[in-house]
Amino acid sequence: MSSENKEEFLKFPEGFLWGAASASYQVEGGINNNDWAKAARETGKVPPADISCDHYNKYEQDFDIAKSLGQNCQRISIEWSRIEPAEGRFDQNEIQHYRKVLQSLRDRGLKPFVTLWHFTLPTWFSDNGGFERKDAPEIFAKYCSFVTSQLGDLCDNFSTMNEPLVVSGIGYHRGKWPPFKKSKLKTIKVVKNLIKSHNLAYKEIKKENPRLEVGVVKHNINYVSNWNPINKIISSVVDYFWNYYFLKKTLENTDAIGINYYTSRFFGVKNDVPKNDMGWPLNPEGLEKVLIDLKKYNKPIYITEAGIADEKDQYRADYIRGLVKSTYGAIQSGVDIRGFMYWSILDNFEWAEGFWPRFGLVEIDYDSPEKKRTIRQSAFVYKDICESNGLKIK
Numbered sequence: 412m413s414s415e416n417k418e419e420f421l422k423f424p425e426g427f428l429w430g431a432a433s434a435s436y437q438v439e440g441g442i443n444n445n446d447w448a449k450a451a452r453e454t455g456k457v458p459p460a461d462i463s464c465d466h467y468n469k470y471e472q473d474f475d476i477a478k479s480l481g482q483n484c485q486r487i488s489i490e491w492s493r494i495e496p497a498e499g500r501f502d503q504n505e506i507q508h509y510r511k512v513l514q515s516l517r518d519r520g521l522k523p524f525v526t527l528w529h530f531t532l533p534t535w536f537s538d539n540g541g542f543e544r545k546d547a548p549e550i551f552a553k554y555c556s557f558v559t560s561q562l563g564d565l566c567d568n569f570s571t572m573n574e575p576l577v578v579s580g581i582g583y584h585r586g587k588w589p590p591f592k593k594s595k596l597k598t599i600k601v602v603k604n605l606i607k608s609h610n611l612a613y614k615e616i617k618k619e620n621p622r623l624e625v626g627v628v629k630h631n632i633n634y635v636s637n638w639n640p641i642n643k644i645i646s647s648v649v650d651y652f653w654n655y656y657f658l659k660k661t662l663e664n665t666d667a668i669g670i671n672y673y674t675s676r677f678f679g680v681k682n683d684v685p686k687n688d689m690g691w692p693l694n695p696e697g698l699e700k701v702l703i704d705l706k707k708y709n710k711p712i713y714i715t716e717a718g719i720a721d722e723k724d725q726y727r728a729d730y731i732r733g734l735v736k737s738t739y740g741a742i743q744s745g746v747d748i749r750g751f752m753y754w755s756i757l758d759n760f761e762w763a764e765g766f767w768p769r770f771g772l773v774e775i776d777y778d779s780p781e782k783k784r785t786i787r788q789s790a791f792v793y794k795d796i797c798e799s800n801g802l803k804i805k
């Protein structure tokens with residue numbers, strides 16, 4: 412065999428975690444008591460999620476699939492409106508539900524990662540100002556510490572919130588998601604309150620349960636600029652505010668950082684890379700830079716989401732291989748990365764877009780009464796990576 416044809420194996424550290432992610436409102440179905448469901452009912456500005464993938468009832472089947480795909484961890488989120496349907500009233504039946512969900516992950520050798528809040532708010536909170544409220548941090552911290560007091564024996568790793576800047580940016584600045592506001596001042600107020608909310612929730616959780624690893628999930632983008640000084644300045648200002656500001660303000664109260672990575676933004680740089688079905692440039696290489704830039708914080712990092720909307724499943728396998736290669740590169744550069752979770756295990760409700768974007772390793776047939784699951788070919792490529800704890804490259 413000539414040396415050019417030689418295969419190389421990128422071996423990951425022992426105990427590296429491989430899995431996939433999902434979020435309550437996007438997959439569970441049957442959630443009526445939150446701001447998104449209400450907005451769908453009353454304004455029509457966002458689509459309804461209805462029964463979605465019916466994951467609330469089919470979680471065992473879905474975790475069987477994850478296990479059969481060689482995974483050893485899984486990220487889920489807890490639906491706040493189920494746990495606390497009215498202010499200060501906590502529903503023990505729903506706690507029992509999530510206890511069963513976590514137990515079924517553990518029974519299958521899938522280490523659970525739980526996000527306490529992934530975008531959707533109970534209506535009693537959103538109707539009364541949500542994260543604009545002065546007392547939002549106390550309300551949020553109470554909910555978070557209640558949940559961890561009830562589930563902390565079944566899960567070691569919690570994130571308080573998912574992508575705080577996405578939720579404030581799209582909900583308060585661009586006005587495209589509930590509560591559909593377009594105000595710079597409100598956006599700033601909400602971001603500040605989210606920082607306080609995370610910090611207080613962290614303290615309250617750790618007071619009772621110091622053993623838990625508690626962090627935040629951030630959406631980071633790889634910003635690329637050409638030589639032009641103006642582009643360089645814009646790119647580095649955006650980079651600071653989007654990628655680091657929130658992390659810096661919460662760093663003392665963060666045991667581990669969750670990173671969601673989807674794309675790169677180019678300033679003055681021509682790019683003709685293929686795009687996913689939603690028009691986002693596919694640039695898996697950008698993940699390596701995003702991760703290396705976080706080395707300075709000296710915290711464990713989990714990739715809590717990275718994925719592609721690709722209905723035809725034509726790019727997904729290569730994209731996953733590219734992401735994994737980037738992750739490997741960052742580990743070689745000394746970044747403490749402990750796990751990789753593909754977004755998403757199933758096709759699901761893609762927020763304002765509804766159900767058409769297909770991110771899943773598993774395809775959902777929404778027209779079938781049982782929401783039939785079919786494993787996509789690319790999922791088997793990921794399976795090889797998970798099972799061998801590494802990536803073969805030519």
Ligand code: BGC
Nearest residue numbers: 434573574577630671716761
């Ligand atoms: C969110 C997910 C979403 C995914 C794809 C992330 O920003 O956490 O809820 O489905 O991106 O858009």
